[in-house]
Amino acid sequence: MDTRSTHVAREAVLGGSGHGGRATRPVRSVIRASWSRVRQLGMSPDGAPEITPLPSDELLRRRETSGLAPLMPTLRQHLLPACDAAGQLLVVADVEGRVLWREGRTAVLHHADRLGFVGGSAWTEGNVGTNAVGTCLVTEAPVHIHAAEHYAETHAPWTCAAAPLRDPGTGRMLGVVDLSGPVQTVHAGTLSMVALAARIAELEIRSATHDRLAVLRAIAAPLLARIDGVALAVTTDGLVAAATGVVPPERVVLPSGFGGGDAWVAGLGLVTCEPVPGGWLARVQADADAGVTRLALDLSARVPVATLTAAGGTWRHELSPRHGEILLALALHPAGRSAAELADDLFGDPSRTVTVRAEVSRLRKVLGSVIAHRPYRFAHDVTATLSTGPTSALDGSSAPVVTRWRTSTTSG
Known part of the structure; x- marks a missing residue:
């Protein structure tokens, strides 16, 4: 990759003030889109972003709860030698x-210490501008950011390649694996190597998941055989091992921190769960079609939280930043958003409708018919509310809808 050409293109497009013109050499579309998102945030390309790392105890907690720790041995094996x-x-x-x-x-x-690229630091586009970690989180695809393709000029001496890490059972993005170093360490094969290592790690998770499901299936089989009605055996993270009385989905989404008892579950309605080794035995109640009447979106916590009210109970779901962005867009546009409009809200690119439809499909596995479609909107019989605080779960977001929302709340 030509380091000098990235500087020429950067100067032409961003210029000294961040409002340059046309590059003499083409700027890659993924870079141009990222620069546009970051520039809308009001971030100066000449600045040096300040990143306050997490306290050590919070860093350790996130390592334990992120779902990424099981991937580390495989990632180390395949990437550390390189x-x-x-x-x-x-x-x-x-x-x-x-x-x-x-x-x-x-x-x-x-x-890396001199760049603030340390444990616990935040490397979203909204925090530090265009970079492989943050831009990969937006695009959910492997990406290489080299030299002056970084938005912050202080990061121009750096090169980085990142790929998404997903839970293969749910498709949910867990995080990002990245190889980074000084510009002279750039290599044409780095991105392919990172993407391959991510895929191998996911396949190992899939193999372990199959083993867990087999054990739970063997335990649940005699229990399900004695049940009249609809029941499912599910793992603690919602993967369905076996069922009776219904064609089972591959996965159901249980409330965050679920400890048993009653819960409203998208696609099933009200269920009662009792523990079995390795998961839950979930019995669908006779009046299981009771729907959600209220959705409360809270953006004041560390992560977006959706609290659902149905059948006289409430259940809390922690969401990904992307799903928080989607719900914010729907809350700000009660008449609804088309797939192209949501793509523009999330990425500043109306053409990314395939990604939007996939994300809304994942979100509907949590919320069910709360999200109507054509256009995407909250169902007419659901009351949706939005609460915020002095800090926001979307503080690191570069989504245009979040930028516009911040601007309107600040000016208001």
């Missing part, structure tokens, strides 16, 4: 862009 040989870092971040693991040789670690 990192050491090339003089780069292996970095793994969660869906909020927080750096949870950072490993490599001492010299490159010190170099």
Whole structure:
């Protein structure tokens, strides 16, 4: 990759004030789109972003709860030798862009320290501008950001390649794996290597998941055989091992922190869960078609939270930043949004309708018919509310809808 051409293109498009003109060499579309999102945030390309790392106890907590820890042995095995040989870092971040693991040789670690690229720091586009970790979180696709393709000029001496890490059972994005280092460590094969390592790690999770399901299926089979009505055996993370009385979905979404008892579950309605080794035995209640009457979106917590009210109870779901962005867009546009309008809200690119439809499909597995379609909107019989605080779960977001919302609340 030509380092000099990235500087020429950067100067032409961003200029000294961040409002430059046309580049003499084409700027890659993924870079141009990211620069546009970041520029709308009011971030100066000449600035040096300040990133306050997490306290050590919070960093440790996030490592334990992120779902990424089981991937680390595989990622280390396949990527650390290349990192050491090339003089780069292996970095793994969660869906909020927080750096949870950072490993490599001492010299490159010190170099990263000077950029603020340390454990617990936040590397979303909204925090530090265009970079592989943050831009990968937006695009949900492998991406290489080299030299002056970074939005912040202070990051121009750096090169990085990142790929998404997903839970293969749910499709949910868990975070990002990244290889980063000084510009002279750039290599044409880095992005392919990172993407392949991410895929291998996901396949190992899939294999372990199949083993868990087989064990739960064997335990649940005699229990299900004695039940009249609809019941399912599900793992603690909602994967369906077996069922009776219904064609089972691959997965159901249980409330966050669920400890048993009653719960409203999209696609099933009201269920009663009792523990079995490795998961839950979920019995669908006779009046299971009771629908959600209220959705409360709370953006004042560390992550977006949707609280659902149905059948006289309330259930809390922690959401990904992307799903928080979608619900914010729907809350701000009660008449609804087309797929193209949502794509523009999320990415500043109306053509990304396929990604939008996939994300809304995942969100409907949590919320069910709360989200109507054509256009996407809250169902007419659901009361939706939005609450915020002095800080927001979407503080690191570069989605245009979030930027517009921040501007309107600040000016108002």
